[in-house]
Amino acid sequence: MEIVKMDLCHASQVAELEKQCFSDPWSLNAVTGEITNPLSLWLVALNGEKVIGYIGSQSVLGEADMMNLAVCPDGRSNGVGQALVQALIDALVGAGVSRLTLEVRVSNTPAIRLYEKLGFQTIGRRPNYYYHPKEDALIMGKELPA
Ligand SMILES: CC(C)(COP(=O)(O)OP(=O)(O)OC[C@H]1O[C@@H](n2cnc3c(N)ncnc32)[C@H](O)[C@@H]1OP(=O)(O)O)[C@@H](O)C(=O)NCCC(=O)NCCS
Numbered sequence: 001m002e003i004v005k006m007d008l009c010h011a012s013q014v015a016e017l018e019k020q021c022f023s024d025p026w027s028l029n030a031v032t033g034e035i036t037n038p039l040s041l042w043l044v045a046l047n048g049e050k051v052i053g054y055i056g057s058q059s060v061l062g063e064a065d066m067m068n069l070a071v072c073p074d075g076r077s078n079g080v081g082q083a084l085v086q087a088l089i090d091a092l093v094g095a096g097v098s099r100l101t102l103e104v105r106v107s108n109t110p111a112i113r114l115y116e117k118l119g120f121q122t123i124g125r126r127p128n129y130y131y132h133p134k135e136d137a138l139i140m141g142k143e144l145p146a
Pocket of ligand 1: 021068069070071072075077080081083103104108110113114115117
């Protein structure tokens with residue numbers, strides 16, 4: 001497995017995984033737009049040419065928001081999700097980002113456990129943040145080393 005920056009050749013596989021993993025997926029156009037967005041950093045985990053996971057973020061004024069993280073269903077519980085979050089943290093630290101936040105469904109125990117394992121703390125809750133189905137989001141955050 002290797003983790004690299006998302007490129008145009010990965011975008012359609014990422015958009016397919018979005019559809020598989022989320023009830024409100026990003027479109028192929030939206031994913032493709034992130035490649036050239038100067039505020040965005042997306043990484044993909046590759047097994048050969050196959051995208052087995054991805055993570056997306058946007059940064060403004062030294063603070064980043066992690067917007068997307070998914071691992072293909074048959075690749076889970078293998079350390080890929082953790083490796084993607086850690087690779088994003090490393091890249092953001094390298095870019096001088098000092099804080100990373102994210103939203104997660106309150107029922108999403110696997111993701112919450114992953115973020116807690118990597119030192120994220122719950123800093124708030126957004127009522128009815130998600131649709132399909134409607135659900136609150138936990139806001140989690142982590143201070144990054146200088
Ligand atoms: C959340 C997700 C990305 C985790 O990816 P993964 O590759 O399966 O996770 P890893 O194997 O790297 O697990 C790392 C840690 O996460 C936690 N974790 C992962 N899966 C878990 C599960 N099913 N139950 C409880 N904890 C879990 C554990 O703490 C685990 O550490 P451990 O192996 O030492 O116990 C994956 O389940 C996924 O794609 N889910 C669907 C999309 C999604 O919900 N994305 C998050 C949106 S905020």
